[in-house]
Amino acid sequence: MSLAKKILDFFTRKEKVTAGGGEQAVQKQNSMGKMTARQRIEAILDSQTFHEYDLFVEHTNKDFGMDKKFLPGDGVITGTGNVAGHPVCIYAQDFTVAGGSLGLAHARKITKIMDHAAKLGMPLIGINDSGGARIQEGVNSLAGYGEIFYRNTKSSGIIPQISVILGPCAGGAVYSPALTDFVFVVDKISKMFITGPEVIKTVLGEEISMEDLGGARVQAEISGNAHFFAESEQECIQQIKKLMEFIPWNNQKKADKFAPKPPKAHFKIEEIMPKDPKEPYDVRDVIKAFVDDSDFLEVQEHFAANIVIGFARMKGETVGIVANQPLVLAGVLDVDSSNKAARFIRYCDAFNIPLITLVDLPGYLPGVDQEHAGVIRHGAKILYAYSEASVPKITLTLRKAYGGGYIAMCSRHLGADFYFAWPSAEIAVMGPEGAANIIFKKEITTASNPDAVRKEKVAEYTEKFANPYVAAANGFIDAVISPEETRGYLCHALEMSANKNEQLPNKKHGIPPF
């Protein structure tokens, strides 16, 4: 064969494989509002940067007539490319080929690109759209999953790992996304569950739709498995690109520095908080009032909304923000919000992202359901994560910081590098009402007019203790600052702690209350 013929033969072969499951299957995929695997990769990556590998990989299964079946690329596309000019490894399961089912060759393509990402220190983006294990391959497909999970875990905290769920992701397959840093879902397209509605019905007699069991909304709001929720695949891809600009490309690097921008003028920091300390406000308005360009990328917006987490920039540099949200459940800490914040803190710590914590909470959520759900051990995660984190930790108390909540929210006692408080801060063992009822119990109950005495005692306690000055007198606060000074103090503190280098004693790893 002449070289020209060989090249022609190569193009014929390539065309056959890149066609995926064929025109009909592609049309069906597109008609469901879904892009094909190849379209998705091209939409995420910078134009013309995708380089594909393992195009000609084929499965070797001989059982159940599989030896006669040709599965282009074995149902997954892998390669490298750029996002915002930075290299990434990427794979996308191709639902048009055998439902994107995972066999050993399919899995080996994924693990190969994962090894590549780990070795070369670049982020991994995995696009999941698969019916699950390729049953014909039996235990070989299980082996494939296991080898993916192992690499997800080994790469955790070294390279960013992003999972995009653009179709079904069921059974064992869900554990790869669960082990990665960020999970993206799209309404009506993403479906995740361990056991599907049919199994649940036959085994347990409970009827539920796929959407109600593990649809995108459920994962984003109820289970907390997903970090970003989008209405369409296009919106999802924009979210991925935005996130990628905020995070560093591996744990040895810092995130890209952008040109500093002041916050937008219409966020007036001194006007956000209501006068009455029992009235709510949206803490995200406070965040937008001091971060660059008022640009805040919220993570897990819909799950445990009583705590707000996300990325922003201060003078062009990425920071991670954790803030109690008085708008929802008065900003209390509970099982879900502790889990949400603790994981985010550990993410930021692993990837050299300084932490800014905003405090306004009445404490932990009381309730039998919380105690029985293990709020002790889940709540402990937030203490563990803050204490363990060695990145710069800067805390600002806006209003209430009561009891265990005060300690947990990156207090000086858990190693905050800088701790500031607004004059509206109330750093105390508990709120004035609760404290007065305990301390002056005798005076109140024996008084001829208990309500009047209680009111008086509450006022007395408020006057004495519901302020930042008792904590300031003990040196637990570095500075009481006015709201207008917030950005200046936070930027300065970040600058001062830029070279923080906390040396930890050598250990394999701690034992956090998982």
Added chain:
Amino acid sequence: MKIENLRSLVVDDTQYNTKLNTKFENRKKYAPKNEKHIIAFIPGTIREIYVKQGQQVSKTQDLLVLEAMKMRNTIKAPFSGTIKKIYAKTDGTVPKGELLLEFE
């Protein structure tokens, strides 16, 4: 700015105005365990009912079979007593926590 749909939440005797989330609103109210109630410890299907209303049973006597996860679980009497009422039906599916049978 006026915030709508506010509800009250009490923490340490202080009443806060705030929004509630669906999980909080749907939480199950705690009820102390009633020793006389036999409840389904797992969702499943009732396969056998061995006793009748008004019947005297002795401790550890078989009451019914609850099949779940392909396992037949025989539920035995926790103490000797009289069956007040049977709520379970043969081949009926029951969710977790469903009242199956009540002692007098």
